[in-house]
Amino acid sequence: MRRITLNFEVAARQKKNGTFPIYLRITENSIHFKYVLDVYVLNRKNFNAQAKKESWISSKEPYAKTFNEKLSTILETTHKIIIKLELRGELSAANLIKQIKGGNDCDSFLAYLRKKQQEFMDKRMYSYSESFLYLEQKLNEYTNNRDILFRDVTYSFIQGFVLFLQKQYTKKGYLKESTIHSIVSRFKTIYKCAVLEDYISGNQSNPFDRIKIKKNKPMKIALSRDELDKINSLDLEENSSLWHVRNYFMFAMYMAGMRISDVMNLKWENIESNRLVYTMQKTKLHCSLAIYNKAQEILDLYKKENCVSSDYIFPIMTVYENKRKKTDLTLKELSNRRKARTTNINHHLKILVKKAGIEKNVSFHISRHTFATIASRTEIGVYNISQLLGHSNISITQTYLNDINETVQDKALQRVFL
Secondary structure, three states: OOOEEEEEEEOOOOOOOOOEEEEEEEEEOOEEEEEEEEEEEOOHHHEOOOOOOOOOEOOOOOOHHHHHHHHHHHHHHHHHHHHHHHHOOOOOHHHHHHHHHOOOOOOEHHHHHHHHHHHHHHOOOHHHHHHHHHHHHHHHHHHOOOOOEHHHOOHHHHHHHHHHHHOOEEOOEEOOHHHHHHHHHHHHHHHHHHHHOOOOOOOOOOHHHHOOOOOOOOOOOOOOHHHHHHHHOOOOOOOOHHHHHHHHHHHHHHOOOOOHHHHOOOEHHHEEOOEEEEEOOOOOOEEEEEOOHHHHHHHHHHOOOOOOOOOEOOOOOOOOOOOOOHHHOOHHHHHHHHHHHHHHHHHHHHHHHHHOOOOOOOOOOHHHHHHHHHHHOOOOHHHHHHHHHOOOOHHHHHHHOHHHHHHHHHHHHHHHOO
């Protein structure tokens, strides 16, 4: 493990202009490296490296106060750089000097963003990692691939970025307000992380405080019990794409509205004594749910005699398997692979629903809304529904139930006049 200590040192020889330069001495495993500073004394005896903070240079020197303050700032800044390099596993005297000179990415917001992407990927929080990857893509488009430093992230920069997003036109039309809100929210999250990790001073005002993005509430679509029956009654060829997608969707709905990211990563080791035990990738919430008949019937379709606990339950992750090992794939390749599989499943789900004679624009996420809708018509209560969905706040669950609340209100109003 590298050990680095810092100290100041005065030059042994006087320069031609009559000054003695002050060095920042960086010691790495007993080896000294010197970095000359824009600080000096006229008399070597007026400098004491062992003195207390901001007292290194004697008051006998003409610029003692200014130079002492400068040395104190240099020391504080260098210590912060050491911490950042240590966290990144890149601490060395050479890298430290390079960063002090300014030829580094320690001040790069994009470098920090990529670091956080990898952290979320390592934690298997793929949805967060992918959203930060998308943020980086949009920032690169906005700046024409120019690097962004932390000091560049100002109110004007963010406001310009929002206007850029609002003018973005894709094959599906202009970006939705909800999409823009999500992108800027991720931007704000990364900025907040940088403040907490001392990449940005917490004393300065947060430029995002003045940014307001309108977010339209999307319509929450859910399938009724009758519609679910129509899907279940479809005569589908076994092992066909539609057959598999129906199984994925129905299993997710039966198991309290699982997200597609969790379904695709389920392994047989997640089954323990007739319970499904897993950790939600998005929220890292630990779940343990009883597996009842309908969900068990779907599992039985995929249980093979020679399968082992480390095998995936559903053949989603193996459809597009690359010959390279997963660890060899880049963050972008992993992200593209997951998106391709999710897109493919959503495509077949739309076909499935249309085949059942249902005119609704659906995606896999509708399994959560469907579960919440059906559950709300029982007497288990919003709190328990929130727990089953894995929501961090009950208000999130209530947004799932807006349409249901209207139904309840209608019935209550009808009773008034009965």
